[in-house]
Amino acid sequence: MKVRRKKNQKGFTLLELLVVVVIVGVLAAAAVPIYLNYVKDSRRAEAKGALGAIQTAESVQFQKSGAYLAGANTAALTTGLNVDLTDPGQAWTFVVSAVGANGYTATATGTSGNTTGLKVQLVYDKTATPVATVTDIS
Numbered sequence: 001m002k003v004r005r006k007k008n009q010k011g012f013t014l015l016e017l018l019v020v021v022v023i024v025g026v027l028a029a030a031a032v033p034i035y036l037n038y039v040k041d042s043r044r045a046e047a048k049g050a051l052g053a054i055q056t057a058e059s060v061q062f063q064k065s066g067a068y069l070a071g072a073n074t075a076a077l078t079t080g081l082n083v084d085l086t087d088p089g090q091a092w093t094f095v096v097s098a099v100g101a102n103g104y105t106a107t108a109t110g111t112s113g114n115t116t117g118l119k120v121q122l123v124y125d126k127t128a129t130p131v132a133t134v135t136d137i138s
Contacts, residue, residue, distance in 0.1 A: 047088060047108035050089075050092065050094060053083050054077060056083075068103070072095060073095065091111060092108045093108070103126055105123050108121075
């Protein structure tokens, strides 16, 4: 079927516009979930960085006193370990538990915005060779 146009008539046909709209819709449907996963990964990276700071502060604490410090909340860790959790503390709650002579478990739980429902855990065990394992729980 040949479309006839007048000499001065310019523009796109309705079919061409619909094809473009469908292509853009398919691309958007594929891109949005990928973008949301990138956002979650970046938030988890923020928590992992803070857990690394807690691990370093716990190592200093152990060198000073011979014991790790258990912290029930972010404020207790900030003052007890002298670690700055100001920025990550806005979106995460940090707890150090299961403290023993050979290690501890530090957990970051998302509390607001894009971090709600996310949890990252660091398990430090120095029984043989010191090992810190960071796991994305959700």
